[in-house]
Amino acid sequence: MPILITFLSLAIELVLGYPARLFDAIGHPVTWFGRLISFLDRRLNRATDSDAHRRGWGVVALLVIVLVPAALALWLETLLWSIPLGLLVTAILATSLLSQKSLAEHVEAVADALDSGGLDMGRIAVSRIVGRDPEKLDRAAVCRAAIESLAENFSDGVVAPAFWLGIGGLAGGVAYKAANTADSMIGHRTPRHEAFGWAAARFDDWINLPASRLTALLIVLAAFLVKGADAKGAWHAVRRDAKKHRSPNAGWPEAAMAGALGLALAGPRSYDGVxxxxxxxxxxxxxxxxxxxxxxxxxxxxxxxxxxxxLFGIIVVIVIAA
Structure with missing residues (x-):
C-alpha cells in the first residue's frame, strides 16, 4: 500500500504540483512544521543553559517535531483507508510532501531571469533557492548555484520523501519532511543552534543517506538517455568526489550532476559573509x-x-503480481 501511494503521489504531483490557491488558503506542511519548530526553539533553546543542556533539549524538540506530526498522519491515514477512495485521497495528501514541479519551476526561473534580465535578475531569482550571498555571485556562479540546488533538492525534496513514503506511508513521509524542515531551521553551526540543533542535523544526515545514493544513481542512469550527457563521467565523478563533500549526502547528487554535464560544482562559497x-x-x-x-x-x-x-511503478507491479 505505501508503495502504491508513493507512485500515485509522484505521478499526481509531477503534473499538478502544490496549487498556489491552496497555499494561500491553508499554507503548506513545511510552514506548519516551521511554526512548531519555531515555538520549540523559543521555549527550549535558552542561551543561559549549558551546551549539554541545550543539546538535550534539542533531542527532546526533535522527538516532538518528528513524532507528533507522524502520529497525526498515521491516524489520518488509518482513517482514510477505511473509506471509499481513501487510498487516492491519501496519495493526494502525500503530494504536499514532494516538490518535483516547483523545484523545476524555481530553477528554470533562474535561467529565464539571466536570459531576459541579466545578472541582477539572475541573482534575485537564485536567492530564492540558495542560502549563499547572491551579491557576490557572477553569472557563472549563479548558474552553478542553480544547478547545485537542483541536484541537492532532487535528493532532499523528491527522492528522500518518496523513499520514506514508500517505507512508512503517509506517516513516514511526514516524519521525514518534519525532520528535514527542522534541519533547515535549527541544524546550523551558529552560536544559537550548534548545540540545540545538533540532533536535528545528525538525524537529517542519517535519513538522507539512502536517498542521496539513489539520486546519484538515477542521475547516472538518466545521463545514458539524455543527448550530450556523460553517464561514464557522472559515475566516475560520484566515485571520486562524492565523499569529499563536507556534507555526507549533498556530494552524491552534485557529483553525479557535475560529471554528467562536464562541469565543476561546489567548491568555496560564501554564506552570510562567511x-x-x-x-x-x-x-x-x-x-x-x-x-x-x-x-x-x-x-x-x-x-x-x-x-x-x-521505479516505483515497477515495484507496484511486482508486489501486485506476487
Missing amino acids: MVEDALMGEGGRHEVESADIRRALKLYRVADLLLIA
Whole structure:
C-alpha cells in the first residue's frame, strides 16, 4: 500500500504540483512544521543553559517535531483507508510532501531571469533557492548555484520523501519532511543552534543517506538517455568526489550532476559573509557555466525523475503480481 501511494503521489504531483490557491488558503506542511519548530526553539533553546543542556533539549524538540506530526498522519491515514477512495485521497495528501514541479519551476526561473534580465535578475531569482550571498555571485556562479540546488533538492525534496513514503506511508513521509524542515531551521553551526540543533542535523544526515545514493544513481542512469550527457563521467565523478563533500549526502547528487554535464560544482562559497571551503565536484570548466547549462541540468533532472516514478511503478507491479 505505501508503495502504491508513493507512485500515485509522484505521478499526481509531477503534473499538478502544490496549487498556489491552496497555499494561500491553508499554507503548506513545511510552514506548519516551521511554526512548531519555531515555538520549540523559543521555549527550549535558552542561551543561559549549558551546551549539554541545550543539546538535550534539542533531542527532546526533535522527538516532538518528528513524532507528533507522524502520529497525526498515521491516524489520518488509518482513517482514510477505511473509506471509499481513501487510498487516492491519501496519495493526494502525500503530494504536499514532494516538490518535483516547483523545484523545476524555481530553477528554470533562474535561467529565464539571466536570459531576459541579466545578472541582477539572475541573482534575485537564485536567492530564492540558495542560502549563499547572491551579491557576490557572477553569472557563472549563479548558474552553478542553480544547478547545485537542483541536484541537492532532487535528493532532499523528491527522492528522500518518496523513499520514506514508500517505507512508512503517509506517516513516514511526514516524519521525514518534519525532520528535514527542522534541519533547515535549527541544524546550523551558529552560536544559537550548534548545540540545540545538533540532533536535528545528525538525524537529517542519517535519513538522507539512502536517498542521496539513489539520486546519484538515477542521475547516472538518466545521463545514458539524455543527448550530450556523460553517464561514464557522472559515475566516475560520484566515485571520486562524492565523499569529499563536507556534507555526507549533498556530494552524491552534485557529483553525479557535475560529471554528467562536464562541469565543476561546489567548491568555496560564501554564506552570510562567511566563506565555506568545500571540495570541487567534477572536473569541468568551472568558469564557463551558462544559463544553457541550467537547462541541460533540468533535462537531466526530468528524465531522472521519470526514472524514479518508473521505479516505483515497477515495484507496484511486482508486489501486485506476487
